Amino acid sequence: MLKIGIIGDIVGRNARQLILRILPQVRKEHKLDFVVANAENASHGFGLSIAHAKDLLCGGIDVLTGGNHSFDKKEICSLLADSHLQEQNPILRPHNCSKELEGSGLYISEVRGERLAILNLMGHFGMPHCDNVFVCARDEVQRLHERGVSNIVIDIHAEATSEKRTLFEMLKGDVSAICGTHTHIGTDDLMIENGSAYVSDVGMCGALDSVIGMESDAPIKRGLSGMGHIRFEVSKSERTIFQMIIISLEQGRAIEAYKIRYVQTLGWLPTLEAICIPS
Ligand SMILES: [Fe+2]
Numbered sequence: 161m162l163k164i165g166i167i168g169d170i171v172g173r174n175a176r177q178l179i180l181r182i183l184p185q186v187r188k189e190h191k192l193d194f195v196v197a198n199a200e201n202a203s204h205g206f207g208l209s210i211a212h213a214k215d216l217l218c219g220g221i222d223v224l225t226g227g228n229h230s231f232d233k234k235e236i237c238s239l240l241a242d243s244h245l246q247e248q249n250p251i252l253r254p255h256n257c258s259k260e261l262e263g264s265g266l267y268i269s270e271v272r273g274e275r276l277a278i279l280n281l282m283g284h285f286g287m288p289h290c291d292n293v294f295v296c297a298r299d300e301v302q303r304l305h306e307r308g309v310s311n312i313v314i315d316i317h318a319e320a321t322s323e324k325r326t327l328f329e330m331l332k333g334d335v336s337a338i339c340g341t342h343t344h345i346g347t348d349d350l351m352i353e354n355g356s357a358y359v360s361d362v363g364m365c366g367a368l369d370s371v372i373g374m375e376s377d378a379p380i381k382r383g384l385s386g387m388g389h390i391r392f393e394v395s396k397s398e399r400t401i402f403q404m405i406i407i408s409l410e411q412g413r414a415i416e417a418y419k420i421r422y423v424q425t426l427g428w429l430p431t432l433e434a435i436c437i438p439s
Contacts, residue, residue, distance in 0.1 A: 283318020
């Protein structure tokens with residue numbers, strides 16, 4: 161059995177610091193074998209610097225995923241491009257990004273004698289141009305099955321719930337889990353069906369008193385004026401939320417899923433559990 165923890169979008173410094181503070185304890189208490197986190201907003205809300213990537217990978221995260229902000233900090237391209245460095249610093253960008261871009265969206269590792277694949281994908285609605293996410297997902301999952309890999313966890317970084325849900329309906333029974341990221345707002349639809357766990361969005365690790373982790377004044381000005389050029393800054397609010405989906409896998413099938421949440425200043429919130437629908 162493998163127990164995997166999935167953290168949604170990490171937004172800014174307070175979120176990084178909270179993760180570094182509590183993750184070792186979370187790993188221990190929940191007996192996690194592997195932790196995935198989406199880090200495309202980890203550095204000042206836009207992109208991921210090399211230093212912050214290394215901090216997070218040394219702090220208990222096993223692989224970092226990305227999305228529409230994967231290439232915001234140009235320095236990260238050197239790590240994305242180098243497959244040798246990627247083994248030491250596993251950082252993914254969406255697998256269906258243009259082949260012209262550095263890096264890969266697939267990471268396969270050996271965890272407690274089992275192979276585990278992490279596949280990072282990006283949706284279409286409101287996102288930069290990328291290859292067809294459904295074709296990419298279907299073909300890559302088929303290739304993984306042909307290679308004998310049955311533990312497959314997908315981070316689908318997308319705006320539209322409908323795209324995430326479509327992916328789940330297409331792949332349920334063929335993958336271990338599909339977890340959405342990008343909207344920063346955790347959804348209450350965690351479930352297991354046909355051995356596949358699903359949640360539309362894990363929810364961010366970031367400031368609660370904010371607009372998706374950003375100071376509220378700029379989005380309000382942008383909303384009132386209709387002008388798109390007003391610069392967003394990461395919220396400095398101390399009230400930071402940590403959210404993680406935890407999934408137990410047995411021979412590639414999800415058998416248990418639940419969500420833990422911690423708010424700095426409030427402590428741990430009640431755990432949310434998935435309703436398992438037997439197949
Ligand atoms: Fe995003």
